[in-house]
Amino acid sequence: MERILDVNDLHVSFDTFAGEVKAVRGVNFHLNKGETLAIVGESGSGKSVTSKAVMRLIPDPPGRIKQGEIKFGDRDLSKLPEKEMQKIRGSEISMIFQDPMTSLNPTMTVGKQIMEGLIKHQNMNKAEAKERAIELLKLVGIPDAEGRVTQYPHQFSGGMRQRVVIAIALACNPRVLIADEPTTALDVTIQAQILELLKDLQEKMGTSIIFITHDLGVVANIADRVAVMYAGKIVETGTVDEIFYNPQHPYTWGLLGSMPSLEASEEDLIAIPGSPPDLLDPPKGDAFAPRNPYAMKIDTEMEPPLFKVTETHYAATWLLHEKAPKVEPPEAIKKRLRGMAPDEPIIATKDGERNV
Numbered sequence: 001m002e003r004i005l006d007v008n009d010l011h012v013s014f015d016t017f018a019g020e021v022k023a024v025r026g027v028n029f030h031l032n033k034g035e036t037l038a039i040v041g042e043s044g045s046g047k048s049v050t051s052k053a054v055m056r057l058i059p060d061p062p063g064r065i066k067q068g069e070i071k072f073g074d075r076d077l078s079k080l081p082e083k084e085m086q087k088i089r090g091s092e093i094s095m096i097f098q099d100p101m102t103s104l105n106p107t108m109t110v111g112k113q114i115m116e117g118l119i120k121h122q123n124m125n126k127a128e129a130k131e132r133a134i135e136l137l138k139l140v141g142i143p144d145a146e147g148r149v150t151q152y153p154h155q156f157s158g159g160m161r162q163r164v165v166i167a168i169a170l171a172c173n174p175r176v177l178i179a180d181e182p183t184t185a186l187d188v189t190i191q192a193q194i195l196e197l198l199k200d201l202q203e204k205m206g207t208s209i210i211f212i213t214h215d216l217g218v219v220a221n222i223a224d225r226v227a228v229m230y231a232g233k234i235v236e237t238g239t240v241d242e243i244f245y246n247p248q249h250p251y252t253w254g255l256l257g258s259m260p261s262l263e264a265s266e267e268d269l270i271a272i273p274g275s276p277p278d279l280l281d282p283p284k285g286d287a288f289a290p291r292n293p294y295a296m297k298i299d300t301e302m303e304p305p306l307f308k309v310t311e312t313h314y315a316a317t318w319l320l321h322e323k324a325p326k327v328e329p330p331e332a333i334k335k336r337l338r339g340m341a342p343d344e345p346i347i348a349t350k351d352g353e354r355n356v
Contacts, residue, residue, distance in 0.1 A: 004208050005031040005054070005176055010068035010078075012046075012053050015061060022279045023049045025232035027068075031176065036202065036209040038223035038240075040216060040255065044276050046232040047212045048098075051178045053078075054210070055095055056085045072176075091121035094169035098181040100161035104153040110137075110164045111149035117171045136167040140197060159190035166197065173205060180212045195222050216259045220244060225312070228252050231277050231287035237306075238313035248307075248315035250292045253329045270333065286318070294319060294327050 012024035024046045031037050039047045052058055054070055056077060070077040072093070077085065089095075097103040105113060114136055115129035124132065130149065137145035140163040153161055162182060169177055179198065183191040199222060202209060211222055219226055219240065226243040228236040228251065236249040247253055257270030274291040277283050283290070289299035298318050307320035319327050 001032040001035070003030050004033045004072070005210075006069075006071040007050075007054065008069050008071070010050065010053060010070065011066040012049050012058060012063060013066050014063045016280075019280050022282055023063075023232055024053065025279075025282065027229075027232070027234055029227050029234060029237065031208050031210060032224075033208055034202070034206050035224040036211055036222055038211045038213060038219040038226045039229055040213055040219055040226060041229035042214060042255075042272075042276060045229040047214075047229055048180050050229070051095070051180055051210060051212050054178065055089060055093060056080070056082075057095075087121075090117045090169075090174070091172040092174055093176040093178065094172070094174040096162075096165055096169050096177065096179040096182045098184055100158065100165045101153065103165050104161060106153055109150050109152055110156070114149075114164070114168050114171055117168065121172045132171070133167075136171055137164070139170070139201070140164070140167045141193075142167075159186055159193065162186060162190075162194055163197070166194075166201070170201065170205070170207075173207075175208060176210065177207045178210045178212070181214070182211075183218065184213075184215075191218070198222065216244075216255055228255070231282065232279055233287065233316070234306075235288065235317070236315040238309070238315075242310065242313040246309075246313070247329070248309055248313070248320060249288075249317045250294055250319070251288050252315075253333045254291075257330070257333045270330065286316075296324065 007027060007029050010024055010027040011022070014021040014023055027046070027050055029037065039050065041047055049058070053065055054077065058065065065078050068078060072088070077088070080088075104110070111130060111133045114133040115126065118124045118129040118132055119126070134145045134149050137149060142148055142160060142163055153164070156164060183194050186194065195218065198209065201207065211219070213219060223240045225239055226237065227234045228243065228249065230251050236243065236247065236252050243252060244256070247256060251272070254270065254272035258272065272291055277287050277290070285301050286292070286295070286299040286304055289295040292299065296318055304316045304318045306314040306316045308314055309320070318324055
């Protein structure tokens with residue numbers, strides 16, 4: 001598949017009064033044309049910082065990209081002058097932020113906010129931009145787009161505001177769309193509508209998506225591949241089926257075990273003990289070792305490499321070393337995995353065909 005984005009050995013730090021916070025510590029991933037890559041992990045794992053680094057939205061100071069490259073075509077975004085990045089933001093790479101109310105300008109109509117990018121990047125006049133803004137509002141499912149284009153953000157519901165933010169992000173037909181927890185502030189029903197909208201728009205426009213979330217339930221519905229982040233590093237990566245049905249890293253086991261489902265009882269939910277490490281002083285060895293019930297002596301001494309499971313599946317855990325003891329996920333986790341496996345249809349037709 002054609003790669004549209006390559007991130008190699010990315011390090012991002014923030015200078016604080018207490019010292020240097022190493023928020024992202026050597027992240028590597030790629031994005032293929034037309035696919036959705038989900039980056040998941042607890043709060044503080046470095047997901048949003050990674051996505052903002054791709055857009056070069058890290059405030060400097062106090063933040064800075066210490067090293068690494070962000071290859072977008074034949075350009076390294078980490079080294080581009082700010083004026084060149086301004087041409088890329090919004091036109092070739094766009095971002096949907098977490099809270100639509102803070103993303104939108106309350107003093108401007110939604111139409112003008114969509115038109116801004118069209119006038120700047122697409123060289124449209126005001127009449128053309130307004131017509132396109134109405135088309136975009138219709139595309140994202142806003143009823144009476146002609147009337148609502150002149151309204152202000154406070155006149156829209158939370159779900160409708162998020163649709164407006166998506167319309168702004170899609171205005172210039174970007175090749176890459178970064179969605180940073182776009183459904184967190186929404187209720188479950190609206191969340192499902194927004195996810196369905198993103199999938200539909202991706203099919204129509206062929207956009208590549210990086211989807212940032214802490215919710216693995218969301219990942220199952222939208223992603224092609226998944227990268228699991230912990231303490232500023234990617235600890236496991238694979239296709240969505242590999243991560244859900246054959247996870248290899250104990251941290252991924254913990255994330256899956258703490259995910260509620262209709263089948264799971266209260267006793268089946270597993271909390272990951274402890275809390276993420278202080279990245280002012282990252283621990284030696286495997287950062288997850290203090291929270292890992294299967295940690296070995298080597299975990300406190302050496303950082304594990306990414307071990308190959310399949311051509312598309314890698315995990316950074318010493319448990320995959322050939323000399324490591326054989327360890328399987330806890331029974332509760334295996335029960336959850338069996339419950340998620342698509343063996344039994346929810347509803348079956350008379351001839352036995354799956355019909356969910």
